[in-house]
Amino acid sequence: MDELTAAVVVAGAGPTGLMLANELALAGVDVVVLERLAERTGLSKALNLQPRTAEVLDLRGLLGRAERRSFATVGEGHFAMIPVSYAGWDTRHPYQLGIPQAQVEAALEERLAEQGVKVLRGQELKEFTQDEEAVTVTTTTTRIRASYLVGCDGGRSAVRKALNLPFEGIDGRGHGVVADVRFAATPPGAQSEWRSMRNIVTTDGIGKYTGLIPLSEPNLYRLAYGDRLNRPANLRAEVTDEEVRDVITKTYGAETKVEEIRWASRFGDDSRLAARYRVGRVLLAGDAAHTHFPAGGQGLNLGIQDAMNLGWKLAAQLKGTGHKDLLDTYEQERRPVAEAVVQNVAAQSALIPSTPELLALRKLFRAMSELPQAQHYLSGLISGLSITYKAPQNAHPATGTRLPDFKTKTGNASDWFHKGKFVLLTTTETESPHSDVKVAAVDKLPWPDVTRALIRPDGYVANTTGETEPWLT
Numbered sequence: 001m002d003e004l005t006a007a008v009v010v011a012g013a014g015p016t017g018l019m020l021a022n023e024l025a026l027a028g029v030d031v032v033v034l035e036r037l038a039e040r041t042g043l044s045k046a047l048n049l050q051p052r053t054a055e056v057l058d059l060r061g062l063l064g065r066a067e068r069r070s071f072a073t074v075g076e077g078h079f080a081m082i083p084v085s086y087a088g089w090d091t092r093h094p095y096q097l098g099i100p101q102a103q104v105e106a107a108l109e110e111r112l113a114e115q116g117v118k119v120l121r122g123q124e125l126k127e128f129t130q131d132e133e134a135v136t137v138t139t140t141t142t143r144i145r146a147s148y149l150v151g152c153d154g155g156r157s158a159v160r161k162a163l164n165l166p167f168e169g170i171d172g173r174g175h176g177v178v179a180d181v182r183f184a185a186t187p188p189g190a191q192s193e194w195r196s197m198r199n200i201v202t203t204d205g206i207g208k209y210t211g212l213i214p215l216s217e218p219n220l221y222r223l224a225y226g227d228r229l230n231r232p233a234n235l236r237a238e239v240t241d242e243e244v245r246d247v248i249t250k251t252y253g254a255e256t257k258v259e260e261i262r263w264a265s266r267f268g269d270d271s272r273l274a275a276r277y278r279v280g281r282v283l284l285a286g287d288a289a290h291t292h293f294p295a296g297g298q299g300l301n302l303g304i305q306d307a308m309n310l311g312w313k314l315a316a317q318l319k320g321t322g323h324k325d326l327l328d329t330y331e332q333e334r335r336p337v338a339e340a341v342v343q344n345v346a347a348q349s350a351l352i353p354s355t356p357e358l359l360a361l362r363k364l365f366r367a368m369s370e371l372p373q374a375q376h377y378l379s380g381l382i383s384g385l386s387i388t389y390k391a392p393q394n395a396h397p398a399t400g401t402r403l404p405d406f407k408t409k410t411g412n413a414s415d416w417f418h419k420g421k422f423v424l425l426t427t428t429e430t431e432s433p434h435s436d437v438k439v440a441a442v443d444k445l446p447w448p449d450v451t452r453a454l455i456r457p458d459g460y461v462a463n464t465t466g467e468t469e470p471w472l473t
Helices: 015-026 051-059 063-069 101-114 158-162 241-252 299-319 328-350 356-368 372-383 413-417
Strands: 002-011 031-035 072-074 076-079 082-085 096-098 119-121 127-130 135-138 142-151 167-170 175-183 201-203 208-214 220-227 258-268 271-274 282-284 422-426 437-441 452-455 461-463
Touching: 002 015, 002 135, 002 299, 015 031, 015 101, 015 299, 051 063, 051 299, 051 413, 063 101, 076 372, 082 372, 127 158, 142 158, 142 299, 158 282, 167 328, 175 241, 220 241, 241 258, 271 328, 299 328, 328 372, 413 437
Parallel strands: 002 031, 002 142, 031 119, 142 282, 422 437
Antiparallel strands: 072 096, 076 082, 127 135, 135 142, 167 271, 175 220, 175 258, 201 208, 208 220, 422 452, 452 461
């Protein structure tokens, strides 16, 4: 068996694991990425990047790679399949970027390779043990001694299961199916290009829905359908071509001809949250820490943002520049965010009516959702733009909020964060207070009463005093 050492082992090479590995490599941390599959599946899976995720990628200069692989820009999202506009948010990215998960992974892995890190494929994590100094990870062929292990290995996470962590939440009653289908011609009523969330989904009876989203190739669509009242006995049962064709015929008519069904997958509507995100030297991120029905297109985005929050904190811990309690703030900040998503997904599920009374409630909610204040609130939930982190008592209101990406003399504020450092925004000439802090001079800050602000590497406001405590030592 091969013997390796590393500062961090990341289990799982999905979007969360690859983003985390990129963050660690950017900080000069020795990272090993394990993936049980011998090669990427190439399946489209998740289809979008929300506005806050676009901002996060822009902070690292990664957004352009995703945009080149994208196939659509959609100026609105949806809440319970009710369109909500991103207009009114202070962001340069008020849209969903239509991009298959496989292409997100390709972009992140490309950047990771440029940083000298390769994904070790065909390496399934078999077991691990930890002590006060390190974690020993055993895979199919390799034993690795590392300072930390991060489980980014999905909803059935082997890392989470080995930690014996409770994974509790809301038990669903139904199921959903997604499939990529190529038609002979555009199905009746379907969009030919994905530009809006309107007229995407149709309902067929209480608790049932069917939808089509056009993908990058002519007449290639993501078909989604489900029934929130009836769950098959085996959620892992294969989705047959016959089942998919029957749904298409029933919803879009017998004249709608299917030429190819590329893949299909069935899933439940349970929502679950790990009791803890950290046990000693082992941490969880992405679907390993939280799973939910894909309502609103939030899952992949939640994982990438987990990785952004964890990456710079874990790197600071390893380099000895972070405050002794810094790593604990990962769970303190990100678990409430996932809990809020689980709750909004539950609300969305309730708005897929299962009774005549709930159908009436949905009609009323849909009418109310057209109010500008409601649009702003709902779009903030699903986009991630409204996420704030808890601030100390009596702190400036900006503390814990995201930094709006504004224009500077040389470009955009996001450009200052490409190296993954803290940024001190100041209207006066100032020397850097720490090696991990970049000073950026500005004419004015986004808040009229503030002349200096320390911004975290993930783009959130640490404080409006410029002090490095309690973040850095």
